[in-house]
Amino acid sequence: EKVELTKEQRALVKAIVDAYNRHQIPQDVTKKLLQDQYSAEENFLLLTEMATSQVQVLVEFTKNIPGFLSLDREDQIALLKGSAVEAMFLRSAQVLSKKMPNGHTEVLEERIRKSGISEEFMTPMFNFYKSIGELHMVQEEQALLTSITILTPDRPYVKDHQAVERLQETMLDVLRKLCVLQHPQEPQYFARLLGRLTELRTLSHHHAEMLTSWRMNDHKFTPLLCEIWDVQ
Numbered sequence: 001e002k003v004e005l006t007k008e009q010r011a012l013v014k015a016i017v018d019a020y021n022r023h024q025i026p027q028d029v030t031k032k033l034l035q036d037q038y039s040a041e042e043n044f045l046l047l048t049e050m051a052t053s054q055v056q057v058l059v060e061f062t063k064n065i066p067g068f069l070s071l072d073r074e075d076q077i078a079l080l081k082g083s084a085v086e087a088m089f090l091r092s093a094q095v096l097s098k099k100m101p102n103g104h105t106e107v108l109e110e111r112i113r114k115s116g117i118s119e120e121f122m123t124p125m126f127n128f129y130k131s132i133g134e135l136h137m138v139q140e141e142q143a144l145l146t147s148i149t150i151l152t153p154d155r156p157y158v159k160d161h162q163a164v165e166r167l168q169e170t171m172l173d174v175l176r177k178l179c180v181l182q183h184p185q186e187p188q189y190f191a192r193l194l195g196r197l198t199e200l201r202t203l204s205h206h207h208a209e210m211l212t213s214w215r216m217n218d219h220k221f222t223p224l225l226c227e228i229w230d231v232q
């Protein structure tokens with residue numbers, strides 16, 4: 001039967017894509033990627049600044065997900081804390097694979113490779129970046145996949161599981177239809193997208209160990225990152 005989005009679903013996609021495009025890391029932050037020198041210390045500081053900026057962008061985007069602000073306040077915090085790393089891996093993958101302007105991508109990749117992350121985490125991280133790049137997601141799919149990641153009901157400390165599940169299911173229904181419309185020759189495309197969410201969980205576990213090893217080498221994070229990642 002013919003797959004098409006309802007009026008409500010089209011409005012939902014528009015709201016999410018507008019929010020996704022409106023919230024980008026400011027140019028002055030990304031511009032720094034090209035300027036400063038290349039020591040592991042300098043790279044860590046730059047990435048810390050970008051991560052902090054990315055969290056601020058993420059909070060603004062999340063507030064614009066239809067229905068999010070109607071959730072229980074404490075659940076909103078639990079969802080943000082529980083999904084921040086995954087949303088940032090997704091965002092960094094989307095940014096790195098879409099080839100940022102004037103060589104940012106190579107520089108950014110280089111700085112991540114030389115920021116004190118051990119090889120055992122570097123390989124899965126860049127495999128993930130490659131697998132996201134191969135999907136050639138359109139912005140609707142990127143924005144919806146990020147919303148679905150944020151609206152994961154089984155994060156720690158979420159009380160009203162059902163309310164989050166209802167919101168996530170609404171997003172999943174729209175994404176499934178969009179995938180059929182956008183990739184008619186690839187019936188498995190939607191399943192492939194969801195497979196990336198599983199990979200994100202693994203990366204999130206690796207990230208906890210990355211944080212520990214940075215902290216053991218006496219690296220400092222910003223107050224916002226300490227709060228969202230429960231460190232220090």
Ligand SMILES: CC(C)c1onc(-c2c(Cl)cccc2Cl)c1COc1ccc2c(ccn2Cc2cccc(C(=O)O)c2)c1
Nearest residue numbers: 024025030044047048050051054085088089091092095112
């Ligand atoms: C604290 C810091 C060292 C850190 O800890 N874990 C990670 C970390 C790492 Cl090392 C990888 C993935 C996720 C995290 Cl949290 C990081 C570095 O975090 C980031 C955060 C965002 C990143 C990057 C790289 C790219 N982006 C996204 C990006 C870049 C430029 C523009 C825009 C935009 O939205 O316009 C977005 C790194």
